[in-house]
Amino acid sequence: MSDKCNLIKDILPLYVEDMVSSDTREFVSEHLQYCAECHAEFERMRKATKFIPDADPDIDIVPLKRVKRDLFIKRLQTICFTAILACAIATIIFGILTSPKFFPYSDNLLNVIDVPDGSVIITFDSEVTGYSCNEVFDNETETAIYRINAWTTTWDLHLSNRGKQNMVIPFDRETEIQIFYAQNDGSEDVLIYGPNQNTEENGVTLPRLILMPYFLLAFLALVVLAILRMLLRNKQAIIVWIDRAIPFPISYMAAQLCTKGFNFTTYSSQRDFCIIILVAMLLYFTMLTGKSLYKAKLNTSKGIEE
Ligand SMILES: [Zn+2]
Structure with missing residues (x-):
């Protein structure tokens, strides 16, 4: 030859x-x-x-085919990685842009109108793009107490059409009603409708603190998983599962820091929590695809060395 x-x-x-x-x-x-x-x-x-x-x-063509297949998988993984990461970033930005900025109370902020049929209409200033209302019944004074707040968002300020917001509290002849405006900045709520039964204080609407315990829980889970991983480092089958679980608490904590920073208080807990979970899930999959991409890269360079 x-x-x-x-x-x-x-x-x-x-x-x-x-x-x-x-x-x-x-x-x-x-x-x-x-x-x-x-x-x-x-x-x-x-x-x-x-x-x-x-x-x-x-x-000889078998390794070649494998290289081709690996290349295809790698390309697919890169596309997935980029797409999921982009979704995560978009969700974080969306979350920040649409986070409510609450208005402090002022005379121009809202108008309370008594309607002849007994219901109450509240009209907000055109700056207001969203409101929420929380109703509790006080058994002691037999009064329905409404606490309302009003906000706008960076998104609404720049990108959406602002409209006048109206809110109707229907008439109920059985009970007395009291409506407070919750300023959501630590200052006292303002009575805007109804008799002033409580002469001392109107009360303050406090922020929810649920984000703090969840963050601590995630941190604790991470520490426990890290310790388990160290203790069980010889048990390969368990290590695989621990390695899959570890990104969970990490993505949760990262999601919270990305969307809320180090602010663990919230006046819109449901909304904040939903966004954090969504971002956390996207970050989790970003980490998983990133990890397999990294592994593939290691394997390729190893293959070249051999
Ligand atoms: Zn020949």
């Missing part, structure tokens, strides 16, 4: 897969025309590629 034949045989796997330049293709074709041995090898490879790709592990 000549040196040329050796060279041809080296190129053949690429030639069969049609992954060579036109010059090389010409060079190989020419050689195959007169060299029976190389031609036989070529036929063998061609059949193997066409009909039973992985039949003979000794055939």
